[in-house]
Amino acid sequence: MEEVRTILLHRSVYADNDAEADALRSYLKDRGVFLVNLMSSPGAGKTTTLTALINSIKNKVRVGVMEADIDSDVDALSIAKNTGVKSIQLHTGGMCHLDAGMTKSGLDGIDISDLDLIFLENVGNLVCPAEFDTGANLDVMILSIPEGHDKPLKYPLVFQKSDLVIINKIDALPYFNFDYEKCVNYIKMRNKDATIIPISAKTGEGIDKVADYFLNKLKQFKE
């Protein structure tokens, strides 16, 4: 039976989350560690995408994963079992998002000294996580086909804030009324600079492009 460490996070004591987030980025820069904040609705495929992605890059960079959830350890266990990389489960104690202080507690728990790239899987929620800077170097979101192409209209901030929008479950396109072109236009309306990559974490389609994206970002960061 796999086991992962679980940490119960506490609400941050810091009044100024933005300052705390900037301080965390300096801390990571000093240590050469690149942190990615991954957001999505519940069930959009964060863990499945991370699994496929990590298996395609783990021989090139040292990857770690922090899985945040209200409750349960299923995601960290799944990452540990299916990728073998270092992972840790963070429990938010009911909170709907992570802030920079909570993220720092997670980083202290996982021990970043032997890592290059860390993925923070945020709580499945399109609203609250977008409102708090976690201190990550990059904000990434996953939208999945079954959710519908109108989501950028209804949850503007998370699209506005994301450097990369991964559109997952494209293998399910034939079964849903999802207008891909319309969706891309809506995303660009919120954030004209967003990179958009369509994938299927299930079939593996597009995972190579996501891998290249992160390896490039990491390379730029280390330069």
Add this chain to the structure above:
Amino acid sequence: MEEVRTILLHRSVYADNDAEADALRSYLKDRGVFLVNLMSSPGAGKTTTLTALINSIKNKVRVGVMEADIDSDVDALSIAKNTGVKSIQLHTGGMCHLDAGMTKSGLDGIDISDLDLIFLENVGNLVCPAEFDTGANLDVMILSIPEGHDKPLKYPLVFQKSDLVIINKIDALPYFNFDYEKCVNYIKMRNKDATIIPISAKTGEGIDKVADYFLNKLKQFKE
């Protein structure tokens, strides 16, 4: 072009939301109006389900809909166009949930004097809406097949709180690794009294059962 009224809600001034929610239920009881709070992840099919449901009951009871969203009017417009019943759009001004005071503002806006049954479509979010009593008579949630059967493990409170769990998009069962029996067991683990109804809002399957459920609840309420 359809038009619907839009109200921007403000954070409630009431310190005690539970007391405010009880007061709202008394207010509704006095007026013979039954209020249903509908929760789900983004894209689980709240609006599509409501559309199919309302079209099957609107000749029997007087129905109204309050569509809450961070932004956009697409849902209230869609309900107005596809059902013809009275609908109103509520904007939460960035907030991730509704509380009882915000719900009361919505009810004042839609005018409940000619209604029997009102559906409040909460913000698409499995975390925050479950934490605040809206003052509704019934809490209902939709889980959709593409989200996965493990959601009751990861978002316990919303399952614990819901009187009815609708499992939507069952037409998509063949395309996803969703273990229906496991999901039902997980839901019962959180809430042994929950009613569970599988449906496809797209094909109409199961909508008659959901309609009967609400008509019975309304009948009991009016007795």
